[in-house]
Amino acid sequence: MKRILALIIMLLIVGSGIFAWIQRTDQNENLLYLYGNVDIREVQLAFRQPGRVAQVLFDEGDFVVAGTRMATLDAQPYQEALAAAQASVQVARAELAKMHSGLRPQEITQTREALKQAQALAHRAEHDYVRVSKLLPSRASSQHDVDSTRAARDQAVAGVRAAKAALSQAEEGFRKEDIAAADAQLAAAIATQDQATTALADTELYAPSDGTVIARIREPGSMVASQNAIYNLSLDHPVYVRAYINETVLGRITPGAPVQIRSDSSRKIYHGQIGFISPRAEFTPKTVETTELRTDLVYRLRIVVNDADPALRQGMPVTVEVDTRPTADLSAEGS
Known part of the structure; x- marks a missing residue:
């Protein structure tokens, strides 16, 4: 009797393991993994007027908010x-x-x-x-x-x-x-x-949006022409991920689909959505080292990161996980 009971317990454990393995296999088949890089937009800030730089008020790494005065020109000629x-x-x-x-x-x-x-x-x-x-x-x-x-x-x-x-x-x-x-x-x-x-108002340079100064190019006393960059500003929002997908799995994703984003630098999971799928095929960028992959035709994706933080930096490699199950299945699972 004890042997029969032990056999039943063993069969139940094995059956549970097999069921869990089948579920996990099915789930993995529905997950699509894409690989890309963080793409943070940058702005070159410059005066619209030529002149002598009077003030440069921020250094590399400083955070500025939209509307902050960042630099000024000598305003006397324009006042006159x-x-x-x-x-x-x-x-x-x-x-x-x-x-x-x-x-x-x-x-x-x-x-x-x-x-x-x-x-x-x-x-x-x-x-x-x-x-x-x-x-x-x-x-x-x-x-x-x-x-x-x-x-x-x-x-x-x-x-x-x-x-x-x-x-x-x-x-x-x-x-x-x-x-x-x-x-x-x-x-x-x-x-x-x-x-x-x-022209007088243009002697003051303001931040167009929130961001971080990544380069201070000019110093006080420098003579600059119009459109000569004074700063390079990295915009904090929006933050994108640029990824590429093969044509064979292109039909499994759609714009607006939710994604999860992971980086090698932390265990934090970021959330976002597919915002853009290029209508034109192109060769895989040269940053992909494998010779075979470099010759593949792929489609470029732009993924919008909804909860980005300073830990996501320009060019950082990330893994994007897309659940390709139909929306109805995802809603039923959430409920």
Whole structure:
């Protein structure tokens, strides 16, 4: 009886082991392992304006948050340019206001009095011409005198017409075309002022997002051209994994599928999802040393790491585990 009981217990243990092995085998068949590298995006920070570097406020390894001022240029040339642009705007605005206002009352009065003076001269010239002309038959005056007084009369009449036109212009104000030209000059001066304001603001360099300084390229006193890098900034988020998959197993994964990520440097398991599958095949990168693998055509994957931390560093090799079971099976297992 004891032998039968021991045999039954042994059969149960063996059966449990076989069942567990079968389950584990089935589970392993559903797991797909990919191998890749951590891909953290970097930004080269540079000024949009040339100048002399005044301050470089951070060193390699420093963490910065978005909006932090990281470096400055000598701002004096740009401050002076802005002051000149502001003065030009004031001049253009005053010129436009003057044209809209027209001439001053005193200037209009002056042109009106000039017209009266021209009319008086014309009246005197007409009187002299008539008097000399009447004396010509009696030879009390000569033809030369007549011609001279006629020219003086005509000149005086022309003076009257000019004085009337000047008065009309003074009372009407400046032409619409002149006002439009002055308005355009003011707009151009304002645009130049805006450019000077932007250039002055560009003498300060700010972090575009949270990250870690991985290279400090310039020092205070350096002369830099526009777009010369001052820092290399490693962005903390987002963190990706770049991996490659063979065409034969490409159908087992889909964008959005959850993954687990492991590195050789720690036992921590990171979580993420497949964010991008390249539609174009390419040869395995040269970083893969095996000759056979380097000749395979593969598809590039981008995997988004949801819970990345500073332990994941640029270029670090990682293993990506993808559970290729259908979503319904995963949901049933979770419940």
